[in-house]
Amino acid sequence: xxxxxVSNSLWIVSLLLMCLVLVPxxxxxxxxxxxxxxxxxxxxKFNAEVKDLSLVMEMTAQTPKGEVTTQMTVITKGxxxxxxxxxxxxxxxxxxxxxxAGMKTIVIRDGKATWMINPMTGKxxxxxxxxxxxxxxxxxxxxxxxxxEIAGSETISGRDCxxxxxxxxxxxxxxxxxxxxxxxxxKTETKPDDGKTMIxxxxxxxxxxGDWQFPYKTEMYQDKTLVSTxxxxxxEINKGVSDDVFNADKVEVKGPNMMDMMKKMKxxxxxxxxxx
Numbered sequence: 454x455x456x457x458x459v460s461n462s463l464w465i466v467s468l469l470l471m472c473l474v475l476v477p478x479x480x481x482x483x484x485x486x487x488x489x490x491x492x493x494x495x496x497x498k499f500n501a502e503v504k505d506l507s508l509v510m511e512m513t514a515q516t517p518k519g520e521v522t523t524q525m526t527v528i529t530k531g532x533x534x535x536x537x538x539x540x541x542x543x544x545x546x547x548x549x550x551x552x553x554a555g556m557k558t559i560v561i562r563d564g565k566a567t568w569m570i571n572p573m574t575g576k577x578x579x580x581x582x583x584x585x586x587x588x589x590x591x592x593x594x595x596x597x598x599x600x601x602e603i604a605g606s607e608t609i610s611g612r613d614c615x616x617x618x619x620x621x622x623x624x625x626x627x628x629x630x631x632x633x634x635x636x637x638x639x640k641t642e643t644k645p646d647d648g649k650t651m652i653x654x655x656x657x658x659x660x661x662x663g664d665w666q667f668p669y670k671t672e673m674y675q676d677k678t679l680v681s682t683x684x685x686x687x688x689e690i691n692k693g694v695s696d697d698v699f700n701a702d703k704v705e706v707k708g709p710n711m712m713d714m715m716k717k718m719k720x721x722x723x724x725x726x727x728x729x
Contacts, residue, residue, distance in 0.1 A: 503665070
């Protein structure tokens with residue numbers, strides 16, 4: 454996916470970036486060719502040891518009308534993934550419309566196609582270009598740039614980092630900051646079409662299993678403005694997730710359809726007008 458085609462969906466960007474950091478602590482090579490080999494080797498090891506990953510996360514996003522809270526459950530198994538997204542609060546503390554309460558949007562990548570399922574639209578297969586927004590960053594070749602340059606050093610949140618300038622146009626990222634001591638990514642930078650720089654900061658690392666650690670907090674900035682904060686509530690691996698989880702045909706669509714929702718919202722509005 455070209456970094457000029459970055460998704461405008463903040464939760465997707467946050468998720469993809471968080472998947473980047475699943476690398477264990479190790480010594481750091483200052484040569485890009487050597488570093489690239491180390492990262493690929495670690496990723497192969499991760500794929501061998503972690504058969505599936507289940508995350509429960511909460512994201513708060515800033516909008517012109519106020520803060521929005523979203524809860525997400527994400528399950529990944531190899532090239533397959535499933536994300537369930539549920540809005541928990543409306544902008545500015547507005548009351549949640551009854552028709553939207555508990556409504557979930559489910560996005561499934563079954564290894565061949567990407568499906569979006571929700572009560573409003575039913576089940577629909579996403580076009581290839583749109584599907585790229587939901588591409589799993591599970592495999593090495595999908596997140597490690599093919600070409601980069603170690604351009605210097607910078608201290609981020611007290612951590613001495615190498616600054617990598619990505620020279621691969623197909624990469625999602627334009628720059629990466631890697632902790633010299635632990636190899637943890639501390640910061641990433643992406644520049645989409647609109648020219649506004651998207652920055653992710655990773656913190657609150659906790660042990661996932663064995664040598665693997667995971668950032669429980671990811672902050673997303675557009676230029677210098679904080680736009681979202683992703684917090685991991687729980688993380689589990691190797692639960693023996695069934696492939697049925699990634700079968701869109703086995704997802705039951707729950708909740709009102711578009712017509713039902715419009716009808717209920719109209720009835721709610723008419724009821725409020727009568728009270729006035």
